[in-house]
Amino acid sequence: MEGKKDKRNKLNDLTGKEWLKLTKSFWLSEKCADDKDAFQHPAPFLIKDIMKLISLFTKQGMMVLDPFCGSGTTLIAANNLQRIGIGIDLNPQYKILAQNRLNKKHFTEGKEYFYKTGDAEKILDDLSGIDYIVTSPPYHNILKNKGGGIRKANAKGFRAGSRIGIEYYSDDINDLGNKKSYLEFLLSFKKIMQKCFALLKQEKYASIIISDFTVDKEEICAQKDIVDCMIECGFSFVGTTVLLQDNKPLYPFGYPFAYKINHMHQNIINFRKLKI
Numbered sequence: 093m094e095g096k097k098d099k100r101n102k103l104n105d106l107t108g109k110e111w112l113k114l115t116k117s118f119w120l121s122e123k124c125a126d127d128k129d130a131f132q133h134p135a136p137f138l139i140k141d142i143m144k145l146i147s148l149f150t151k152q153g154m155m156v157l158d159p160f161c162g163s164g165t166t167l168i169a170a171n172n173l174q175r176i177g178i179g180i181d182l183n184p185q186y187k188i189l190a191q192n193r194l195n196k197k198h199f200t201e202g203k204e205y206f207y208k209t210g211d212a213e214k215i216l217d218d219l220s221g222i223d224y225i226v227t228s229p230p231y232h233n234i235l236k237n238k239g240g241g242i243r244k245a246n247a248k249g250f251r252a253g254s255r256i257g258i259e260y261y262s263d264d265i266n267d268l269g270n271k272k273s274y275l276e277f278l279l280s281f282k283k284i285m286q287k288c289f290a291l292l293k294q295e296k297y298a299s300i301i302i303s304d305f306t307v308d309k310e311e312i313c314a315q316k317d318i319v320d321c322m323i324e325c326g327f328s329f330v331g332t333t334v335l336l337q338d339n340k341p342l343y344p345f346g347y348p349f350a351y352k353i354n355h356m357h358q359n360i361i362n363f364r365k366l367k368i
């Protein structure tokens with residue numbers, strides 16, 4: 093342990109020094125051996141990145157929710173830190189993937205974690221008393237665009253390979269990755285976040301992880317739209333942490349005619365449910 097704990101700290105179990113480090117506005121994304129099992133999913137989190145967030149925004153024994161849980165990374169991160177994880181995902185295949193990962197770590201379903209399969213908008217009605225929400229929605233339909241989907245296995249850095257095929261989350265009409273327009277995607281995201289706001293305890297936090305992306309070849313400032321949606325749901329914006337991913341391949345998208353950005357980071361956009 094680095095530094096001293098303050099008895100007044102109701103947010104987390106960190107010392108002052110540990111807390112301060114996590115307030116930096118950028119973090120380097122960090123991988124670990126257990127991440128490898130998740131890569132049958134097209135867009136998993138890395139466990140250590142999520143552990144940092146959970147250690148900052150919760151104490152031991154608290155309830156962490158991920159309404160777009162995919163390969164179960166949030167549940168592993170929560171259980172590694174003795175928090176209870178609740179995950180939801182539309183695609184039942186991802187529950188099997190998550191269970192295999194969680195079984196390997198000897199975490200028990202129904203005790204340390206809960207994984208519900210179905211549309212988050214419906215399942216959230218049965219939940220309450222959540223201490224922290226961390227999640228990443230589909231990035232509209234980008235996996236269906238040419239070049240989206242799974243990456244080459246065994247590439248240097250195991251996540252750095254070029255795209256080798258198209259794999260999207262599901263064909264379900266409720267899948268946010270299948271919404272026809274970007275506006276429809278945002279409206280569906282907002283409906284889910286309205287329910288998240290209702291079940292989050294007062295004064296607690298929520299983090300949405302997303303990067304900007306293109307829709308019909310136009311660059312979209314997803315960060316702005318997500319912040320607007322969350323504020324409309326009642327959340328207060330408390331700051332963005334830039335999660336640097338400096339190991340991705342560079343693509344010459346516009347070269348040599350126009351500037352086109354290579355996204356090498358995710359935005360961890362943090363919100364709080366303030367007492368009214």
Ligand SMILES: C[S@@+](CC[C@H](N)C(=O)[O-])C[C@H]1O[C@@H](n2cnc3c(N)ncnc32)[C@H](O)[C@@H]1O
Pocket residue numbers: 130133135136137138159160161162163164165166180181182183186210211212213227228229230231261262266267268269
């Ligand atoms: C960006 S991925 C999340 C990946 C996850 N963070 C991980 O570590 O594996 C988004 C997930 O949202 C799920 N999804 C899309 N629409 C949904 C909905 N309406 N309800 C629940 N899950 C949904 C997809 O199946 C996909 O697994």
